Amino acid sequence: MTISLNRRKLLRGMLGGAAVTVALPLLDCFLNSNGTALASGSPLPVRFGTWFWGLGSNHDRWVPTTVGANYVLSPELAAIEKFKDQVSIFSGFNTPLDGRGNLAHVSGWQAIRSGTAPGPGVTVGPSLDVIVADTIGQDTRFRSLEISAVGDPANSFSQRTPSQINPAEVEPLAFYNRVFGSEFQDPNASDFKPNPKALVRQSVLSAITDSRRDLLRRIGSDDRQRLDQYFTSLRSVEQQIALQLEKPAANEACSVPAAPQHADTGHELSVVARNHDILAQILVLALACNQTRVFNVAISESGSNIFKSGEDRSHHQLTHEEPVDGKLGYQPLATSFVLQYMQNWSNLLSMMSAVKEGEGTLLDHSLVFAHSDSNFAKTHAVDGIPMMIAGRGAGRIRSGIHVAGKGDPVTRVGLSILQAYGVTAEKFGTASLETSRPLSEIFV
């Protein structure tokens, strides 16, 4: 069922200053008959997230052997098997450094996130998620939310500049209180105030519509059809704004959780794995309640200091010190950390899949970009850093595809992401990392 909105009347009423309170449950009236979009054709809100793990993986055991859709799952990706068709893999993308030197455990992720390889005198700008949040995070309660599983608020890869980092939430109870505590506005409650900027935008576009007749008088008949097309397009933008002026819809997907217990934080692997999952669960529920559309998760620092109880070397040390096992062909202890990280990644995807939204899930309506800081940590190699995108982005991307980068810069992934979110970006990256070519393989 669609409500036919008489926008003129509505507008005049609003411009006159009276706030309209209309309870329009999102799902009932605004979904189209398939439940996949709003009745106007505008899509459901799409979320963006990042997920970071340090110290890469073993290339030959992580990169799927086949390229394209239905790729063959590799040993180190076993944990994501049930989400394989929702996870795209990006291998073989390089990080040219323009002679600035490879700053161990920095250059790689900074290049991916901000598009710039750091170096003396080089200005590094905002990270991808900040750019996306500037576009889609303007009208949610939080512009973005960050969490770190190792208990360090500085363990965040979300930055406006390298010295302005969005700090991470590290302790579950504190995080819960921030999101669902006293300032939380329940969408299933009854009062609401519309955003005044949207009202002004409406009057702006309405004024253009008013000029239509005068305009068409000035041009020839063939051209009139094309200009009429313009006015049709104008109406659809007006529609988008009108929807913004409605109360936050009763949101079936939003259910406020019970408060968790306080949890210790630390670098021991089992603690990290547990804290990751608790924090991620709160984060997912925050997303379901539309408290934010952008989020960032870090399971470790870029040079992961996580260690296993009983083993005296950290993940980082092991990558440098542990010999490659002759029979296995990889470093078994160091690799066990990678496998745990991938399990936690899979856990996040499970949580997002469990939230139903319309006919799909939160994961369907999200795009989560996971990546590391290096390819083979032993040598700090920054070419071929493993990257993944999970989720269907509400149909803005194709998922479940292994894309071989063939040496293209890592920023092609970042650019594709920015454009998927309608960020005004034709290029991403600087110097040799600058690219203007998004990935047509995944980018619809």
Next chain:
Amino acid sequence: MSVKVLAALSALVLATAGLTARAGEGTDGPLKEGGPAVVRRLTQDQYREAIADIFGPDIKVGGRFEPDIRSANGLIATGASRVAVTPSGLEQYDVMARSIADQIVDKDHRDILIPCAPKSVKAADPACAGKFFAKVGPLIFRRQLTAREREVQIEIADAGAQKLGDFYQGLALSLVGLLDNPNFLFRIEDTKADPKQPGSREFTPYAKASRISFLIWNAIPDEELLTAAANGELDNKEGLTRQVDRLLASPRLAQGVEVFFSDMLQFETFRDLQKDAALYPKFSLQAAEDSKEQALRTIVEVLITEHGDYRDLFTTHKTFLTRTLGPLYNVTVDKADGWEPYEFSPDSPRAGILTQLGFVALHSHAGRSSPTLRGKAVRELLLCQKVPDPPGNVDFTLFEDTTNAVHRTARDRLTAHRSNPACAGCHKIMDPIGLALENFDTAGEYRSTENGAPIDASGELNGVPFKNAADLGKILHDAPAVPPCLVRRVYEYATGRSVEKADIAGLEDLTQHFAADGYRFPELLRRVALSDAFNRIAPEAGQGTNLSKTALNVNNSQKGN
């Protein structure tokens, strides 16, 4: 027609018409008026230039523009008169406009870009809003705003300021209304009846200002040009000439020339240019970008800086290189960063723009060269000779295998093309030209053998034999079809329409003068800009009935959006 005959004909025309010998002197030409006016959507370049011109280069413009479309066998400049704006396109324009407006009113820019300060930043100030829109409105709409238009902008700015409690936010949102407006996004060029010539119409002064500005600079009219329009200076020949000459003398001419040649030579295809990295590691993305700029720099150097003969583009040894291009040309490039003028020796195989990467690498496959693509490009882009598409049932497998022991060179592989009657008709006009360029592999590097066999780059064009690409360049230099093709493209670029029968007399006249002017490009632009065919239209053309059916089909298919 040989060059000698053409020159003689030019002389004859000059003599009989009693024209002066001054190069580039505007004459009205044989046509009293040109074809119908068309509404053209701003191209991406034009949009960006406009924002930079009006608000300064500091204002960032980015996003996904609705793609510019090339008309069939034509230009982007003519495609502009076919395209509309889809819903997602307008959504993007609106996003961009809001981003631009927000930057303009932010603390870093407001004092520079807004000519007044509000009495209170928290309240409406119609006087200040009015001042702002009086300043930027004409630049955005490329004409004076009507009284009603001015009122509406101020009303909205005021309402916005009140609603939001912020003068600047109200102003920004009202500004969005100008930038989203079809008067900005489309070039709507008004005409008026000419009292001196009943039944005839000419473009209004603002329309003329817009047309010459886009033709010569690919930019919106600047304040001086808008003032000339307002003062009636553009109503007479002398005033128009003065402005045209001012635009031609400006450094901004180079920008306009680059945009024109990028359109004519289809340089937007550089965006997707890529070679197989395993086989051609030197051809990086940077090399692709540099090769485009190299071509444009060479063109500007010959046509503007040296004020030279257009035909010399096919023979010049002078160009510009970067460190990235060095390995592909296999020469020492002294500058570690940026562009360095470079001159190849007189006997070097690199002679003319056809031997540069910007041609040979652009018209080639990712893994190997393509004489056919290169030959087709010469025919269609430089000689304006359309080559028909291949028939649907061709078996390409024989030509895909480059390791075939018998067919080691492209020439061998293409033998079947030229002997098979179904193929020969078209391939005879493409392959011989492309085979001349086979000494340059797909990445543009020079080679004398392919798969161990020596490359034979000889052939003939229009009955004139050549040994190699350098010779081919010399033949193109003298080929009669080359100058008329350029003239035609300039005319289409200027008017936004593909040429039709009615235009032909005008084109011939322009071509003769082009030769008499020593094939100098600025003179050609000048002649077009001052011609009646450019400044006047036929009376019934205002109804736009001359637009081809294809345009209507394009519009119909967009209706469904």
Next chain:
Amino acid sequence: MSRALWLRVAKGTTAGYMEWAPLLACLFGIAAAPARAAETQGYVIASFMTSVYTDQNTCPEGLNEGPDNKDVISHIPDPELREKLRKALPETLTNLMTHRGPNWADVCHLEASVSNPDVAAGPLSVPDPGMKLVEGKTSYGLNLDGTKDGAPTENTCRHEKFSAPNGEPGIDNQLYRVLGCTVGFGPQGWFRIYGQQQMRDGDRSILVKVSGIEDPGNSSHITVDIADGADAMIKDPKGNILADVTYHEVNDARRHATTHGRIVDGVLTTDPVDLTVLKIRFTGAQIPSTIYRARLRLELKPDGTAKGVLAGYQNWQDIYRLLVHTGANDELPLFFTCPGVYRAFQRAADGGKDPKTGTCSETSVSYDVELVPAHIAPPVTIKADLLEGEPRAAQREMTAVAIQQR
């Protein structure tokens, strides 16, 4: 050298006498009539790694071990502190381990540095834990001292020699002897790859210009210039160094060495010359190091590249400083001990004999090099801070004093 030139060689269009005429000219100072114009070919060194040979005979007693983490804690008298440290991050323990000498003395560094401002006691402050040296008889490299058996000469100390894998005897490579049985130094050794990667990621370039080539197969009188490059190398998408790129030499006489040589049957060799052009990286340390009496031996290949070795002598304490940058953080991943390797270098030193004391201050070294064709443009001056500082003469003095005082 152009590929066209190679074709001419392949077709055998060079005349034999041309090999002799320039040589005679050299001997008798007569200007020879050149049969063809001498050509110049530039190269950039795309790969530069210590020469390492490994087979089952190289380290029959196994590889060296680094210092033991647990040892450090067990020596701490305070039980509370011991317990705290046992729970601490592994990184903390590592830093501690560098200071395992008496009274927490630093057992690794030879002199004070920014990261280690206290004067170090050094590797001689604790007993020699020993070190397993290479016992195999095979190594890459060159015969540097001219002897067959490593007997002492005026300038060199007694030492054992190797044979090259192709059988050539008399190879001097004491650097390999000392480090060849460490995990870090093996063919896949972390530090070989790390330094290599740094260089290829844009850390530096090294240019080689060969001029006077009459014939790429045989030229009797070539000049070889080796210089620091001012420009970073460019890689192709696969990570290989791109050919035919233009590089500028650094405008600094200290970074430039010129020597002469010859090409015989496609093999280029040079006369010894001292080279201070190279920023050799072992671990993180960036110290200018001179390769004394360095020689190149390169095989010139038909595709234009060249491959071979650069061998010579380096001050062994300089090598030690290149090896030991942070201390235990180098010992652990490379699997050696500071006190062990310091003394091993001392004993193995075979060059730079002090006429008075008879001790050798230099070690023979060999580096595998691969060269890719490049265009070499005239020198440019680069910012002073991009060049390395002066060799740490002042710091050497401090070391000498510190060691004397022990």
